[in-house]
Amino acid sequence: MFRELTIGQYYPGDSIIHRLDPRVKLMGALLFIVSVFLASNIFSILVVTAFLIAIIVLCKVPLSFMLKGLRSIVLLLVIAGIFNLFLTPGTVLFQLGFLHITDVGIKNCIFMIIRMTYLIVGTSVMTLTTTPNALTAGLEKSLGFLKKIRIPVHEIAMMMSIALRFIPILVEETDKIMKAQMARGADFESGGVFKRAKSMVPILVPLFVSAFRRANDLALAMEARCYNGGDGRTKMKPLKYNQSDKNAYALEIGFVALTIIANILYNRYVSGLFANMLGV
Amino acid sequence: MSIILDKVSHVYSPGNAYETTALSNVSLKIEDNEFLGIIGHTGSGKSTLIQHMNGLLKPSSGTIYYNGKDTSKKDFPRKELRSKVGMVFQYPEHQLFEPTVFEDVCFGPKNLGLSKEEVDDRVYEALKLVEFPEELISASPFDLSGGQKRRAAIAGVLAMKPDILILDEPTAGLDPKGRDEILGMIDKMHKKTKNTVVLVSHSMEDIARFVDRIIVMNHGKIEYDDTPKGVFNNYKELEQMGLRAPEITYLMNDMLRYGFDVSSDVTTIEEAKKEILKLYGIN
Structure with missing residues (x-):
């Protein structure tokens, strides 16, 4: 019965994503989270979606296996969605007793559900493709600088x-x-x-x-x-970047930049267009 | 009280990278009052097989009949099956949890919904069957020695009075004395109460000494299903599967090769003794 637990589980494989340095994947997950929250309109959401789909295809983990992890948060999604839908102030579109649905509420609700789903799926790609040991090794190395302020990074x-x-x-x-x-x-x-x-x-x-x-x-x-x-402890397999890791870093940064550009473009042209059309 | 397995297969984690077939097309009938041994190398499907016998695992395909009734039917009393087919897991002492041995042995019969008197009766009877020292009955199970913990845990299953007793390596991790005592006790109980016993073991000597029939598991299939003599005659094939015949069988085969007129299918020391004495004309 516990075999069903898939959130954060490692899925053995040998894809490009599996072979990346864990630090690249950690940074990738972090930048992905940043992008998901930066993305505030349809343009940037599309950029994030495209990136996510590309990653999912590349990592070769069956989609069904990945989505199984989502099942456990469906309830959370539904509750958060309902709160956003009914409790956001704005222009009222429907009214049912004390409940009202506003335009902003619908937008918030949709964005919230998309964001949460992307967050879970995106970060689970990291844990699905990285063994726990590689992940902690990556964390240890990335956070090594904290040793200078006497945080026992290795022990943690x-x-x-x-x-x-x-x-x-x-x-x-x-x-x-x-x-x-x-x-x-x-x-x-x-x-x-x-x-x-x-x-x-x-x-x-x-x-x-x-x-x-x-x-x-x-x-x-x-x-x-x-x-x-x-x-004085050394590693049997020290972490070393190779060319594909460097490329991946470049791609990750490019992805965040693209999200930001999409945001700017939308704000400059499209949202103004809508405003003009509505005569605001 | 028979159990019949009809073409039973079991697949763990079907449909993802961890998929493993633990049993494939296993058919088997366990007769009444039988002492059955199951051997096989690690990962051959022994544990999966026995967990099907009391409904802890459901087969991926195939059917299991208990007393002629299909156990997969919705209205099948699964709880009754578990009380009638007692299962002693590997290292059963890891399941002890109550503050005293007495209360722990009570757990099974209490779950059967028996009266307090009946529960007490059964607990004392079970502890007596496993020859558990009386002065330790109110001790904490965590203060006992390994062998005593094992006895207490086995008593916990016996107190449910199962018709069929399944033991998964009941002697693992015990010293030779503890091993002989536990097996001797199981054998004595089998002879006295005429219950059915299924014994999983890695010790060929133990298997040869006690059981009437051996099932040899290999890669999730039944390789042999025969009397100990019949099975151990194939010791060369057994070695291919990571198993062996009892040491005494090898000795007798060597003697035969060196020209002594002994039988080759000896599996216990008792038989070997008789054979060797026969050489010298002593019966």
């Missing part, structure tokens, strides 16, 4: 990669414990909220016990191999 990155590494292990463990308790007649599906919460105890107690046991074992194993933090 190590904690992150261990945490990420343990997610599938604990998921599997949960699955196993659940099955073992189900074999003893445990019932997790029926009953009210209170009964269901109580039925989690036979899973949570063994899960915590095993998580602590594993943490202990791992600490011992790390100590046995003389781990003592990041000082």
